[in-house]
Amino acid sequence: MTSTTAASPVLEIHDLRVDFRLAATTVHAVRGVSFSVAPGETLAVVGESGSGKSATALSALRLNPEPPCVYAGGHILLDGKDLLTRGERELGRIRGADLSMIFQDPMTSLDPLQRIGSQVAEVLRHHGGHSRAEARAAALSALDEVGIPDPERRYRQYPHELSGGLRQRVMIAAALVARPRVLIADEPTTALDVTVQRQILDLLVRLQQRHGMAVVLITHDLGVVAETADRVVVMHRGEAVETGDVHDVFARPEDPYTRRLLDATPRLETAG
Ligand SMILES: Nc1ncnc2c1ncn2[C@@H]1O[C@H](COP(=O)(O)OP(=O)(O)OP(=O)(O)O)[C@@H](O)[C@H]1O
Ligand SMILES: [Mg+2]
Numbered sequence: 001m002t003s004t005t006a007a008s009p010v011l012e013i014h015d016l017r018v019d020f021r022l023a024a025t026t027v028h029a030v031r032g033v034s035f036s037v038a039p040g041e042t043l044a045v046v047g048e049s050g051s052g053k054s055a056t057a058l059s060a061l062r063l064n065p066e067p068p069c070v071y072a073g074g075h076i077l078l079d080g081k082d083l084l085t086r087g088e089r090e091l092g093r094i095r096g097a098d099l100s101m102i103f104q105d106p107m108t109s110l111d112p113l114q115r116i117g118s119q120v121a122e123v124l125r126h127h128g129g130h131s132r133a134e135a136r137a138a139a140l141s142a143l144d145e146v147g148i149p150d151p152e153r154r155y156r157q158y159p160h161e162l163s164g165g166l167r168q169r170v171m172i173a174a175a176l177v178a179r180p181r182v183l184i185a186d187e188p189t190t191a192l193d194v195t196v197q198r199q200i201l202d203l204l205v206r207l208q209q210r211h212g213m214a215v216v217l218i219t220h221d222l223g224v225v226a227e228t229a230d231r232v233v234v235m236h237r238g239e240a241v242e243t244g245d246v247h248d249v250f251a252r253p254e255d256p257y258t259r260r261l262l263d264a265t266p267r268l269e270t271a272g
Pocket of ligand 2: 053186
């Protein structure tokens with residue numbers, strides 16, 4: 001977490017429009033969303049279920065299933081270059097290396113049949129330039145960095161041998177081992193116990209500070225936003241209804257939907 005940063009944005013989303021063309025109807029999941037995030041900055045995206053948070057996040061790596069997804073408009077610029085116009089091969093080079101994602105459920109993102117260490121090492125192998133031994137060493141140090149005890153032993157284990165919290169740490173290690181400049185975390189702690197959630201969020205904040213990443217954090221939890229984010233985007237029905245500095249938006253919400261959202265979270269007021 002930093003105060004408002006003057007650095008220029010690394011990821012910019014301009015007027016993004018995402019449709020899902022289904023048999024009977026078209027869902028306009030994202031209807032003209034714009035925001036940007038700079039190195040060292042945490043941008044939170046909040047809003048009720050179905051408001052288009054994940055569809056927006058997945059667009060940054062073109063990970064919405066096509067079909068039914070159609071990118072109906074807008075631009076997603078990574079260092080000024082539009083990701084929506086890249087081919088699959090170039091996106092494959094960008095995913096995990098320049099821009100990484102962490103999802104809610106590590107069980108669906110980890111391969112159950114592969115040892116966790118190789119899954120982390122594979123990210124580096126995929127992007128080339130690392131021998132097997134180098135990738136293994138980097139994966140071990142990534143497991144260590146995310147707080148996995150006894151990484152040598154854990155390296156050889158399979159996902160089902162780990163607790164949910166440890167699995168999420170493995171996902172974070174895999175997301176960060178190639179040192180991406182942007183990390184998008186979509187509800188990264190929702191599946192975890194409250195105490196473990198806390199630890200994982202603290203870990204993300206520490207890693208972000210150490211590596212100066214830009215972080216986009218999608219969450220339902222406004223308490224988490226207040227504690228970890230610099231700026232916040234409030235989404236409602238596919239639109240970004242309010243964007244601003246977290247403290248300003250929480251202290252003086254301008255949009256009626258933001259006000260409703262804050263009113264529904266009394267804990268925040270007592271937390272000050
Ligand atoms: N693969 C898909 N196929 C069809 N419709 C989809 C698909 N993915 C998302 N949608 C629709 O797009 C809209 C936005 O969904 P999205 O997953 O982005 O919401 P969200 O804000 O992430 O919600 P949640 O908080 O529940 O994760 C919803 O109406 C959803 O049903
Ligand atoms: Mg979602």
